[in-house]
Amino acid sequence: MEENGKVLEMRNICKSFPGVKALQNVSLTVYEGRVHALVGENGAGKSTLMKILSGVYEVDAGEIVFKGKSLKHQDIKEIMDLGIAMIHQELSPLENMTIAENLFLGKEPSLKIGCFVDFKAMHKNARRMLEDMGLSYDPARKMRSLSIADMQLIEITKAIHRGASLIIMDEPTSAITSNEIKTLFEHIRKLKEQGTAIVYISHKFDEIFEIADDVTVLRDGQYICSGEIKDYTEADLIARMVGRKIDNYYPKEQAKIGETVLKVKNLNRNGAFRDISFEVKKGEIVGIFGLVGAGRTEVLRAIFGLDEFDSGEIELCGQKIKKLTTDYMIRQGVAMVSEDRRTYGIIPRRSVEENITLTFLKKFMNGVFTSRKKENAVVKEMIQELLIKTPDEDALIQNLSGGNQQKVVLAKWLLGDLKVLMLDEPTRGIDVGAKSEIYRIISQLAGKGVSVIMVSSELPEILGMSDRIIVMHEKTIVGELNVTTATQEGIMTMATGGRYYG
Ligand SMILES: Nc1ncnc2c1ncn2[C@@H]1O[C@H](COP(=O)(O)OP(=O)(O)OP(=O)(O)O)[C@@H](O)[C@H]1O
Ligand SMILES: [Mg+2]
Structure with a gap:
């Protein structure tokens, strides 16, 4: 990696949540015009590191330098104005907005008189932005009505038009088709040519090896290594992510x-x-x-x-x-684990335990009372068996990493x-x-x-x-x-x- 063209340097970042050390002395350096893959197991701290960068969380300790400027306590909006855009793993907060509202979030053109939003101007500009990207949506459409792939394209459109020089993509392809992945990669390549730096989080190795130039591996909130992707094989990466050998990957028994x-x-x-x-x-x-x-x-x-x-x-x-x-x-x-845990997989504001037991609460009934003890014992066992990474069973499920939420959904059905x-x-x-x-x-x-x-x-x-x-x-x-x-x-x-x- 060359020293010049450095866009971002995060040094010795530490972040704890109650009961969890999510990041301990993690460092990351990103260069312009390059795609930097951030990899690690579920709960390794990838999303947290990027949420710190984009102003969602404050750091406990560490230093962030973006384009030569040291960042301190900036909020989400200020970070955006500096040129950092994050496309989140869970896009749900945006779903109730229209496309235009989302594109202009925090930047709504106001009417000359007072502070009312000029919707006509907003829609006209939104349509132009979409056309530039080859998208032909009505800007008045709700985000909710779009596929996840299209929501992501809208987010990328937003980032480009705000002149982002660093775009963070958190598992952008986890819910899109192979054709849509192709389109996404075309956009990424164009962005690279224009000098935009990209942090790319994914669990899919074929994608990482196709699109990334550099890679950083995290494990359990710790920095493990980083370098050019061409110096790694898939097996190298897995070994560093997991820290142990996985034999018998498909343990299918007859x-x-x-x-x-x-x-x-x-x-x-x-x-x-x-x-x-x-x-x-x-x-x-x-x-x-x-x-x-x-x-x-x-x-x-x-x-x-x-x-x-x-x-x-x-x-x-x-x-x-x-x-x-x-x-x-x-x-x-009969049980079904759906692909989209956001819509009917989890109850976000409930605990891990409640999310596991709610559907089959009857199992824990003693007469008309539920047996908390029995419930708790079963939940603890599930957490262990599925290696669910959570401080304890009372943690809110929405605070778990994406992959760990998926495991909770699976645990729920296994109880029936x-x-x-x-x-x-x-x-x-x-x-x-x-x-x-x-x-x-x-x-x-x-x-x-x-x-x-x-x-x-x-x-x-x-x-x-x-x-x-x-x-x-x-x-x-x-x-x-x-x-x-x-x-x-x-x-x-x-x-x-x-x-x-x-
Ligand atoms: N708001 C929060 N409150 C409490 N704990 C949190 C919060 N956000 C993240 N954590 C914890 O911090 C750790 C790192 O989570 P993070 O979401 O960064 O993982 P990740 O690497 O993105 O994983 P995944 O691949 O599953 O998305 C996890 O143990 C998670 O439970
Ligand atoms: Mg994540």
Whole structure:
């Protein structure tokens, strides 16, 4: 790394939260026109370090120098004005604004008289900004109605127009399709050419190696190493992130496969999926692979009673379900872990314990009272088993790192007397070490006779964990493969609409 062109230097940053040392003497140097990957396991401190930089949190100790100027106690707005923009991991606070309101947040053009916002000017300017980026949205549209990818593009638009010389992207691709990733990378490359520096947080190694120039590894709030990405292999990075060797990454055990538990017959929902038929047996793990948009999530949602379907039938243990509701399915032992934990995964202002136990509170009933002791013991066990990083079970779930929130959601469902577990992208945003733990748990559940349906866009995960693989393309099932004969190429060919004889 060259010494000149240094945009940012963070030195010996320390930050504690009650019960957690989130960062201890962490340093980071970022250069103009380069992408700096920030990597580490869930809870390593990546988001915290960047929230300090962008003015969300104050540092306990340490020094920040941005473009030669020492930063001290600046608030979010001042930081933005200096040219640092952060695209957050959770974009939810923005969802109630319109696109225009978000683009001009804190910079609304006011009418000459008084301090009222000039909406007409705001919309006109917003439209121009969007057009510059090749986006054709109505600026009056609510952020909420956009896909996560588009929300991110809007955030990037905002950053560019504010003349940001450093853009922080916190797991920008965790919820977007491969095409959208391509578009994002094109934008990143353009930004680089203009000299913009980018801090890029991700758990996906293929992306890191494609887009990053430099890398810094954090582990448990500590600085581990940094350098040019070309001097590292994936194995090097993993070893430094995890601090231990992970052997047997996919601990799939051969489970005893029994009778059919869930049977889906000719399920249709206009515009979402068509003619879906498949079954899952006791102890079996069925992987559903498809590109984003293939209709996989919609199928799971319909089975779980979150959306209605137009025609078709679902049988559970040989019984046709007459009136399918989510409550009914949960009572029957069907669980679903959704891909988007923001909307129906977690209750943000509740504790880790409550988030784990609320759905199955009945389990802890002694007569009409809940047994706090029993509840607490079970929760503690879950936290240990899933390696959930939290100061204790009373911490608010919203204070946990992204990946650890995901583990809490999983823990919640594991409490039920499960018959069928439906997982939608179960390891999205989850680091390598914890991924392997989650695979181990899924495998153990199957071993105990639970039927598992796992939707995933990650081929190695599908191949590593499934007994049988269903491939979806354009809203319907295009094939079914036995895991012993399936190959990555074969699955991909089917998923993209090609024919595959294998
Ligand atoms: N507002 C907060 N209050 C209390 N603890 C917090 C808060 N924010 C973060 N933490 C804790 O600080 C540690 C670092 O969290 P951080 O969000 O920075 O991790 P991360 O590296 O971004 O992880 P992930 O990959 O899961 O997003 C975690 O133990 C987390 O629980
Ligand atoms: Mg994070």
